[in-house]
Amino acid sequence: MNNRSEPKGGTLRGQPDLHHQLLHRNREWSRRMKKENPGLFTELAKHQHPFFLWIGCSDSRVPPNQITGTMPGDMFIHRNIANLVVHTDQNLMSVLDYGVNVLGIDHVIVCGHYNCGGVKAAMGPEFDGPAADWVRRIRDVARWHHRELQALPDEQARFDRLVEINVSEQVYDLSRTSIIRDAWEAGRPVHVHGWVYSLTNGLITDLEVTRTRYEEAVGMLTTR
Numbered sequence: 001m002n003n004r005s006e007p008k009g010g011t012l013r014g015q016p017d018l019h020h021q022l023l024h025r026n027r028e029w030s031r032r033m034k035k036e037n038p039g040l041f042t043e044l045a046k047h048q049h050p051f052f053l054w055i056g057c058s059d060s061r062v063p064p065n066q067i068t069g070t071m072p073g074d075m076f077i078h079r080n081i082a083n084l085v086v087h088t089d090q091n092l093m094s095v096l097d098y099g100v101n102v103l104g105i106d107h108v109i110v111c112g113h114y115n116c117g118g119v120k121a122a123m124g125p126e127f128d129g130p131a132a133d134w135v136r137r138i139r140d141v142a143r144w145h146h147r148e149l150q151a152l153p154d155e156q157a158r159f160d161r162l163v164e165i166n167v168s169e170q171v172y173d174l175s176r177t178s179i180i181r182d183a184w185e186a187g188r189p190v191h192v193h194g195w196v197y198s199l200t201n202g203l204i205t206d207l208e209v210t211r212t213r214y215e216e217a218v219g220m221l222t223t224r
């Protein structure tokens with residue numbers, strides 16, 4: 001199976017009129033879904049009741065539904081470069097507010113991935129453009145954990161660990177938002193999870209930094 005498309009689709013590389021291919025595959029997919037899940041579209045057209053809110057990287061190799069075997073309607077999704085939680089990001093905060101307060105989602109997952117280009121960029125020299133400003137937050141994360149990172153044997157080990165630490169820091173930042181704090185205050189069983197995905201074997205590792213109440217979130221600060 002190639003890694004550029006749906007399992008049944010074949011490669012998109014080198015094909016003319018790529019966008020037509022997408023529309024063609026969409027029709028095939030719709031046909032298959034109707035056959036395999038009669039009534040699914042009728043049900044989904046009425047409402048959505050997703051169980052999970054996914055905050056992941058924009059990287060094309062980490063498609064949330066495919067890697068978790070979930071269906072349309074299962075997951076509310078926000079993606080950005082290096083899966084960052086920024087309190088001034090109206091986009092993410094709107095998704096979080098709607099997901100937690102309107103859709104009633106109790107499981108919020110921050111999923112990073114090894115070999116993340118955004119994290120790698122933050123480990124390298126300064127550069128220009130909007131992405132430079134965006135990944136600056138990861139430079140801060142690296143600075144806070146400088147001692148731990150420097151103790152590691154090589155650059156790849158530091159890269160892998162920074163990907164993990166970055167996820168933990170986003171879980172922490174998420175748990176400090178008023179949206180999550182208010183949900184906990186109201187007695188909601190909201191879980192904030194930190195996961196990392198491996199591009200080399202397709203497996204997700206739970207970093208076991210799950211937060212379920214405010215005290216735990218504050219506790220994370222002392223481990224810094």
Ligand SMILES: [Zn+2]
Nearest residue numbers: 057059116117
């Ligand atoms: Zn990435």
